[in-house]
Amino acid sequence: GGSGFVPGEGAAVVLLKPLDRAIADGDPVHGVILSSQVNHGGRTNGFMVPNPRAQASVVREAFDKAGVNARHVSYIEAHGTGTALGDPIEVDGLQQAFAADTVERQFCALGSAKSNIGHLEAAAGIAGLMKVVLQMRHQQLAPTLHAASTNPNIHFESTSFAINRELRPWLQPVID
Secondary structure (H helix, E strand, O other): OOOOOOEOOOOOOOOOOOHHHHHHOOOOOOOOOOOOOOOOOOOOOOOOOOOHHHHHHHHHHHHHHHOOOHHHOOEEEOOOOOOOOHHHHHHHHHHHHHHOOOOOOOOEEEEOOHHHHOEOHHHHHHHHHHHHHHHHHHOEEOOOOOOOOOOOOOOHHHOOEEEOOOOEEOOOOOOO
């Protein structure tokens, strides 16, 4: 329902260790990173106008490197700034990445911490990561706020995604 973003402030620290070392040290393990990828947005009309093909490519590379089929993904923590142009581009890029594995629709919950805490600028990514880890820990998906009406430029019914608007259990997908 928004047409812009609300700035916020935040800072966070996450300790990353190789899994075998964390287990040997007796550390609590809250999550395991199977893959990470980075890229440049490619040719765009500016910083706030990402390239959906570049986004699709980096997500697809991360799935392939991790050996993950997109149909097995039940939640995506989106960048989701609430902008009329940026959000449709992000969903388009994600949909392109998912389309290589499935034609199923609206099976993957989509959320963004920004609706709850604002855009934390440099801490936005780590805030999203912490939200995902907390959701895994509590086995619940937190609601995305202010999403009663969606961007008219995103046709969710033709994507793999559905906005998560309520607190609900995070159920693992059951796939034949």
